[in-house]
Amino acid sequence: MNKPLIFDIAMGRTKPFNMENDMVRCPFCDPSTLTDILAKDGHLIWLMNKYPVLRDTWPTVIIETEGDEGELSTLSLNEASRIIQFGYDKWHETMASKEFASVIFFKNYGPMSGGSIRHPHSQIIGLRNYDYREDITVEHMNGWLLHEDQHVRITLSNHPIIGFFEYNLRFKADAPMRTITLRLQQTIRYVLHSMSRFSQSYNYYFYDLHDDYRYIKVVSRYITPPLFVGYGISQTCDDKRAAHIIKDSRPFFE
Numbered sequence: 320m321n322k323p324l325i326f327d328i329a330m331g332r333t334k335p336f337n338m339e340n341d342m343v344r345c346p347f348c349d350p351s352t353l354t355d356i357l358a359k360d361g362h363l364i365w366l367m368n369k370y371p372v373l374r375d376t377w378p379t380v381i382i383e384t385e386g387d388e389g390e391l392s393t394l395s396l397n398e399a400s401r402i403i404q405f406g407y408d409k410w411h412e413t414m415a416s417k418e419f420a421s422v423i424f425f426k427n428y429g430p431m432s433g434g435s436i437r438h439p440h441s442q443i444i445g446l447r448n449y450d451y452r453e454d455i456t457v458e459h460m461n462g463w464l465l466h467e468d469q470h471v472r473i474t475l476s477n478h479p480i481i482g483f484f485e486y487n488l489r490f491k492a493d494a495p496m497r498t499i500t501l502r503l504q505q506t507i508r509y510v511l512h513s514m515s516r517f518s519q520s521y522n523y524y525f526y527d528l529h530d531d532y533r534y535i536k537v538v539s540r541y542i543t544p545p546l547f548v549g550y551g552i553s554q555t556c557d558d559k560r561a562a563h564i565i566k567d568s569r570p571f572f573e
């Protein structure tokens with residue numbers, strides 16, 4: 320079993336937080352003040368996280384847009400693909416460095432997502448001594464089939480990490496990122512239209528589980544189910560509800 324990562328609470332308190340408060344100046348809106356930049360492509364900027372709150376990690380941030388508005392699913396496919404391709408390449412570069420037990424690549428969006436800054440961004444974090452694959456398996460990426468085409472298979476988890484609703488994209492590591500991005504945008508649109516209609520919050524996470532595929536999990540966010548908090552019991556829906564979701568989501572994947 321992995322040991323918990325240690326979070327520096329004193330440093331965490333100094334982080335800017337503007338998810339719901341416009342009075343706090345956004346640190347990503349003024350690129351001229353940014354430091355420790357790792358790579359740039361137009362207004363896409365990959366840089367070290369100024370607040371390394373997790374011990375034994377290499378924390379980085381990708382600033383995705385120039386301003387605070389919008390999120391991945393509202394951008395044009397061209398723009399969104401550029402963002403996903405950039406992050407995907409940097410994630411693989413970081414994994415290839417072999418400095419880390421595992422590398423996580425994820426995004427928080429919305430007030431219930433656990434994120435602190437509204438400005439569209441994602442994070443790549445190298446974990447020196449923590450391999451998430453000890454707990455997360457291919458089983459967590461399977462479920463009721465929502466969509467399948469030449470490049471990507473989308474399922475609703477029947478073995479979610481937490482539940483209730485987790486959507487999994489599975490694709491070959493060298494699949495065209497434009498197609499993957501389109502399916503990711505569609506999945507996010509469905510999540511924001513359905514389960515996250517009120518919270519307007521989601522996360523997505525990339526996984527390399529040491530097989531031929533890469534996976535993205537899109538998780539609809541609201542209050543964490545108490546049975547998971549207390550007992551680690553994950554919950555999912557029944558076949559009837561899944562059948563409803565299969566039907567309900569179909570127009571989003573056309």
Ligand SMILES: [Zn+2]
Pocket residue numbers: 345346347348385386387438
């Ligand atoms: Zn901003």
